[in-house]
Amino acid sequence: MRAIVFERNGGPEVLECRDVPAPEPGEGQVLVDVEAVGINYRDVYERNGNGYGSEPPAIIGVEGAGKVHDSGERVAWVGVPGSYAEQVVAARDRLVPVPNGVDTEVAAAALLQGMTAHYLAADSYPIEDGNWVIVHAAAGGVGLLLTQIAKSRGGRVIATTSSEDKAELARGAGADEVIGYDGFAERAREITGGEGVAAIYDGVGKATFEAGLKALRPTGRMILYGAASGQPDPLNLAVLASAGSLYVQRPTLQTYTRTPELLRERAGALFELIADGRLNVRIGARYPLDQARQAHEDLEARKTTGKLLLVP
Secondary structure (H helix, E strand, O other), X not given: OEEEEEOOOOOHHHEEEEEOOOOOOOOOEEEEEEEEEEEOHHHHHHHHOOOOOXXXXXXXXXXXXXXXXXXXXXXXXXXXXXXXXXXXXXXXHHEEEOOOOOOHHHHHHHHHHHHHHHHHHHHHOOOOOOOEEEEOOOOEHHHHHHHHHHHHOOOEEEXXXXXXXXXXXXXXXXXXXXEOOOOHHHHHHHXXXXXXXXXXXXXXXXXXXXXXXXOEEEEEEXXXXXXXXXOOOOOOOHHHHHOOOOEEEXXXXXXXXXXXXXXXXXXXXXXXXXXXXXXXXXXXEEEEHHHHHXXXXXXXXXXXXXXXXXXX
């Protein structure tokens, strides 16, 4: 089978498409024929060696959808190593069924980022009717889904984007206000009449974290779920007190899907939103498997919007 292998950590140039032996399932595992692979920023961290995923040499990636080889059952997954491939082996209890009404590519595009958006809006800070929140990188894969889920819960969304094209996508997802990154904290306070926002969902990190603390209302929550611009500088906890008894969380999807039951419950809630037409999953681009390197280059250059897929 073909797979995307990296022999060493580094830039996109370390990704190579190779013929490798097909995996063989062990006890409690099944072989899955991959139909679509989800590309995520965590894959960049894995490739770079920033504490995510497998150490080289390895097949990169953790998300996808396809059919169980023996039964034809449609399934999707996150957290399955070696997913940039034509076949994967996965523990049966870490696969989730893809229901009728959800396309296989949409399932691959939605699962990791969609479940992330779902726990952010429903658990990290449970958005209530009328709450103002900031969604950074709102035209990205998580951002577009999070904006829609926030609106479905009655939230009022201030979206940040880096271009007018991306601003239009954020508005299309339901954002109430769309602003740039420069001076976003001051602008957010103006929009909220000086009160500040209830929560900030920050997947950018270093470039936005410190300024974001100034946009929060008293007891507001800074939720750092990613660090596309790098990890924030160390935080002096005394700042949280003087800024209004603020909260900071660094959540992970792994925590919120740590058991098979939690995983299936979260995935089921997400797929229900999609099947009912309440959540639109935007696939920004599809790449053949052997163009994984180009996909990573485009992702890191922020040339993309929505979700990127590899199609074996």
